[in-house]
Amino acid sequence: MARLRRFIRDNAVPLALLSPAVLVILLVVLLPLIFSFYTSFSNYRLIRPDSLWDFVAFRNYARVLGDGEFWSALWRTVLFLTFALNLEMLLGLGLALLVNRITWGQRTMRTIMMFPMMFSPILVGFQFKYMFNDTIGVVNNALQSLGLAQEAIPFLVDRWLAFASILFAEIWMSTAIFAILILAGLFAMPRDPVEAAKVDGCNNWQVFRHITLPFLMPFIYIAMTIRSLDVARAYDIVDVMTGGGPAGRTELLWTLIARTAYDDARMGRANAMAYVSILLSIFFTWFFFRKLMAARKHLGAF
Amino acid sequence: MAEVSLNNVVKRYGAVDVVHGINLDIAHNEFVVLVGPSGCGKSTTLRMIAGLEEISDGEIAIGERVVNHLAPRQRNISMVFQNYALYPHMSVRENLGFSLKIAGRPQDEIARAAQDAARILGLEPYLDRTPGELSGGQRQRVAMGRAIVRRPDVFLFDEPLSNLDAKLRTQMRIEIKKLHAQVGTTIVYVTHDQVEAMTLADRIVIMKDGHIVQTGTPLEVFERPVNTFVATFIGSPPMNLIDGVVDAGAVRLSDGSALPLPTRTGPIRDGQRVTYGFRADNLMPEGHGPAETGPVATIELPITLAEPLGAESLILTEIAGVEVQGKMLTPRPTRPGEVLRFQLALDHCHLFDADTGVRLGQ
Numbered sequence: 223m224a225r226l227r228r229f230i231r232d233n234a235v236p237l238a239l240l241s242p243a244v245l246v247i248l249l250v251v252l253l254p255l256i257f258s259f260y261t262s263f264s265n266y267r268l269i270r271p272d273s274l275w276d277f278v279a280f281r282n283y284a285r286v287l288g289d290g291e292f293w294s295a296l297w298r299t300v301l302f303l304t305f306a307l308n309l310e311m312l313l314g315l316g317l318a319l320l321v322n323r324i325t326w327g328q329r330t331m332r333t334i335m336m337f338p339m340m341f342s343p344i345l346v347g348f349q350f351k352y353m354f355n356d357t358i359g360v361v362n363n364a365l366q367s368l369g370l371a372q373e374a375i376p377f378l379v380d381r382w383l384a385f386a387s388i389l390f391a392e393i394w395m396s397t398a399i400f401a402i403l404i405l406a407g408l409f410a411m412p413r414d415p416v417e418a419a420k421v422d423g424c425n426n427w428q429v430f431r432h433i434t435l436p437f438l439m440p441f442i443y444i445a446m447t448i449r450s451l452d453v454a455r456a457y458d459i460v461d462v463m464t465g466g467g468p469a470g471r472t473e474l475l476w477t478l479i480a481r482t483a484y485d486d487a488r489m490g491r492a493n494a495m496a497y498v499s500i501l502l503s504i505f506f507t508w509f510f511f512r513k514l515m516a517a518r519k520h521l522g523a524f
Numbered sequence: 525m526a527e528v529s530l531n532n533v534v535k536r537y538g539a540v541d542v543v544h545g546i547n548l549d550i551a552h553n554e555f556v557v558l559v560g561p562s563g564c565g566k567s568t569t570l571r572m573i574a575g576l577e578e579i580s581d582g583e584i585a586i587g588e589r590v591v592n593h594l595a596p597r598q599r600n601i602s603m604v605f606q607n608y609a610l611y612p613h614m615s616v617r618e619n620l621g622f623s624l625k626i627a628g629r630p631q632d633e634i635a636r637a638a639q640d641a642a643r644i645l646g647l648e649p650y651l652d653r654t655p656g657e658l659s660g661g662q663r664q665r666v667a668m669g670r671a672i673v674r675r676p677d678v679f680l681f682d683e684p685l686s687n688l689d690a691k692l693r694t695q696m697r698i699e700i701k702k703l704h705a706q707v708g709t710t711i712v713y714v715t716h717d718q719v720e721a722m723t724l725a726d727r728i729v730i731m732k733d734g735h736i737v738q739t740g741t742p743l744e745v746f747e748r749p750v751n752t753f754v755a756t757f758i759g760s761p762p763m764n765l766i767d768g769v770v771d772a773g774a775v776r777l778s779d780g781s782a783l784p785l786p787t788r789t790g791p792i793r794d795g796q797r798v799t800y801g802f803r804a805d806n807l808m809p810e811g812h813g814p815a816e817t818g819p820v821a822t823i824e825l826p827i828t829l830a831e832p833l834g835a836e837s838l839i840l841t842e843i844a845g846v847e848v849q850g851k852m853l854t855p856r857p858t859r860p861g862e863v864l865r866f867q868l869a870l871d872h873c874h875l876f877d878a879d880t881g882v883r884l885g886q
Contacts, residue, residue: 414609417576424622424676425596432622437612 225414240316269487282494291470292495295478296502298385299454302474303506306392306453307446312402313393314445315438322408323400336393336402347462350391354463384464388472391459396452398470400445408434408442436517443514450506454499475499526554526587526600526677526710528573532579535568535734542568545582550727555704555711559721560731561757567682569731570714574680575604586677602671603680606687608663610655616642616666617651623674641669644706645699661692664752670701672707681713685720697723718758722746730754749870752881755801755874761838763801764848767878770796775875777844785823786873790885791833797878804838806869807850814853818871825866830858839864 230237262283265276286292320329353360354377365371368478377387411434419433457476459464466477471479481498483492528550535543537660541681543565549792550556550558558566571577573584576598584591592598600624611619618625619768620638645665664684671679683695693791694794704711715721721728722742730737730753738750749755756762760820766783768775770792774782783800785792791797828851829840837855841864850866858864875884 260609269717372715405772412607414605414607415611417574418605418670419594419611420576420596420610421574421601421680422670423599423626425595428626430627434610 223411231315258493259382259497261490262497266490266493267487268484268489269440273490277491283498284490286494287499288517291473292478292498294470294477295473296499298355298473299456299475299499299502302385302389302392302456303453305389307449309389310400310449311396311442312448312470315404315442316405317397317401318408323360330471332402332405336398339398341395343395343458344465346391346395347459350387350394350459351378351463378464384468384472388460391463392456395459398447399449400442404438405442405443406439409438434454439517441515442507443510443517447507447510447514450510451503452504454503497510526784527585528678528712529585530569530573530582531584532582533569533572533584535565535572535577536580542734544573545673546718546734546736546738548729548736549708553710554714554725556716556729557713557721557725557727558729558731559718559757560871562716563712563733564731565734566714566731567718570680570682570712573678573712575599579750584644600677601680602669602674602676602678603682604664604667604684606683608655608667608687610666612655612661612671615654616647616654616658619655619666620647620669620673622670622738626882636675638669642672644672644703645669657791660688661696664688664696667701668703672703673848675886679709679711681715683715684713685715686717693720698734700724714780718771719760722758728758730757743778747799748883749874750877750883752799754877759803761804762850763803763874764843764846765798765805765876766843766846766848768798768800768844769836770794770798775800779844781844783823783843783868784819784870786821786875787870788885788886792884797880798884799876799878801876802868802872802876804849806852806872807848807866809839809852809864811866812852812854812856816869816871818866820869823866823868824863824865826861827858829860836871841866841885 237437246389263276263277263279264274265278265281266274282501300339321328321335324331341349344511352358354374356362356374356379359377362374365375366373375383377383382472414436415433416429419429455476456474457480458473460472460477461480466473466481470478475495476499479492479495482488483493528548530546532544532547533543533546534541546565546569548556554646554816556811557695558569560566565584568577572579573586575591575594575598579592586601587601609619612620614622617635617638620641621634624634624637637649639648642651645668647662647665647669650662650666652660655666664687668686685696686701688696693836699722700713713724725871727739728745729739732753733835738745738754740748745754745758749758752763752765756765768777768783769774770785773796774784776782777800786800823843825841825843827839827841828847830839831840832855835853836851837858839850839858841850852858876882877884
């Protein structure tokens with residue numbers, strides 16, 4: 223006790239200066255976290271506030287884990303993540319390699335490349351919703367005018383076409399993040415090992431495969447980590463384009479959680495879902511971070 | 525078997541010529557060193573031989589083949605880079621075997637070649653480390669090992685020792701020379717360090733501003749520099765140069781004193797403006813140098829400063845207001861201002877045209 227008192231006396235000023243920050247974090251982050259964690263064990267419904275004290279232990283979790291709708295949303299989210307991350311990575315890599323070759327007007331090109339990132343995801347959602355619309359959409363219009371399709375293609379109605387359309391919007395918006403990060407890697411890349419590899423007998427593809435790509439891997443994993451968190455909470459584009467429908471066919475985790483929480487007003491159950499799905503985000507972050515560490519290990523000498 | 529020949533090779537960046545039509549023939553197994561101050565085009569020349577830079581004009585041939593339009597990988601060369609350029613994500617073993625792996629050789633052959641290279645260069649204990657875990661000297665050795673594994677026609681070295689400390693540099697210099705004796709391949713070596721050039725080369729090529737100034741064995745360029753640039757660039761300390769005018773079989777200096785013409789001067793007219801050159805080794809105090817067999821001029825000069833190096837001292841003094849260096853063998857302590865009688869060996873003095881810097885006489 224005496225030691226604690228002395229510690230406080232010796233560090234009075236730093237402690238006083240830190241206390242507002244600590245207080246804000248406690249109020250804004252920790253308290254809601256504890257509260258939401260508690261509600262996931264209660265039968266809390268928004269329309270019946272007194273149900274907050276209705277403690278049901280693991281019933282929410284048991285129901286969520288036994289719910290087919292939840293599992294299909296989870297599975298669809300993982301699928302969405304896998305496609306989005308890999309396609310964005312490949313496209314971003316290609317884009318970065320191309321832009322890196324430009325000698326004239328590269329700055330302008332880099333700026334233009336970032337345009338999609340400047341739009342609000344909701345606007346991107348609306349934009350693609352209208353483009354893919356089956357009666358007034360420009361895509362259907364173009365396909366039919368060119369004679370490539372005889373009748374309207376229900377882009378946002380068919381299960382897989384709707385999934386692909388959302389994926390397309392997501393990729394359109396976010397490929398630039400991969401491209402920018404990989405481009406930064408290419409700028410930082412030393413020229414010597416590339417030249418050494420050329421002298422050692424590599425053709426351009428082999429140089430890329432054995433030298434450039436290993437050097438870029440940490441940058442790719444950083445982009446993957448950031449994007450996996452981003453995509454795992456994809457909500458706005460989906461909500462705008464299909465609203466998770468038709469009939470829940472494009473429901474991702476967060477649209478399902480939002481529906482359960484606000485439309486069905488089952489706050490306790492929604493929170494239980496959220497805590498389960500956070501595990502997914504944690505898994506992806508951990509996975510990419512481990513990859514990142516492994517890839518970075520040897521790059522100190524570059 | 526691989527000779528390397530450069531025929532009127534030009535490198536142009538836009539409108540600027542960096543290398544102006546170089547001609548050079550390198551014999552099989554010859555160790556040629558390109559040396560010159562930074563920006564003289566020596567590295568560019570090497571990179572053109574390697575194929576890392578395009579040739580703007582002229583022709584480069586390795587062996588019988590003109591390689592102008594061949595990619596580096598088709599030229600059968602190895603290159604050691606200044607920054608080692610190791611592959612950081614591969615172990616030493618993988619670094620050594622990389623070129624053979626790319627060439628699609630069988631596993632056991634790759635393993636054996638890597639092992640052999642490691643043995644020659646004393647890298648066996650480090651085979652499973654990555655470059656990040658090696659010291660500068662070890663990395664340098666891996667870079668060299670990677671070069672020999674390929675059994676190339678030509679080795680190219682681009683200032684390989686300039687990132688090492690002085691002691692390690694001397695040591696690696698010897699290893700490179702041993703390596704050449706051992707594997708006996710044509711070597712083109714670029715450096716800005718004239719000591720490296722002198723000690724390693726069979727033949728030195730001195731470059732300046734994109735031109736070859738002089739080509740010759742180390743002794744030739746040391747004893748017969750074609751102009752004042754070579755005279756001051758090769759040898760340490762640089763050659764002493766004093767301006768004067770030829771006057772009745774002697775060179776009259778600015779303060780009115782005269783130095784006798786060097787013995788090897790050809791016919792020369794009075795009134796010609798010249799630069800008189802001699803090395804510190806040929807200006808020695810009486811009794812502190814080898815007995816001179818040739819003609820000498822004796823001059824009395826006051827000492828400004830002495831730099832004792834142990835076996836010899838460098839003596840700083842002045843002739844006609846120009847600071848010059850002499851050398852004192854089996855040195856004794858000296859005082860600043862002390863007047864010594866120096867012997868100037870006329871057999872080893874040089875005369876250059878004062879305007880063009882070009883050597884006069886043979």
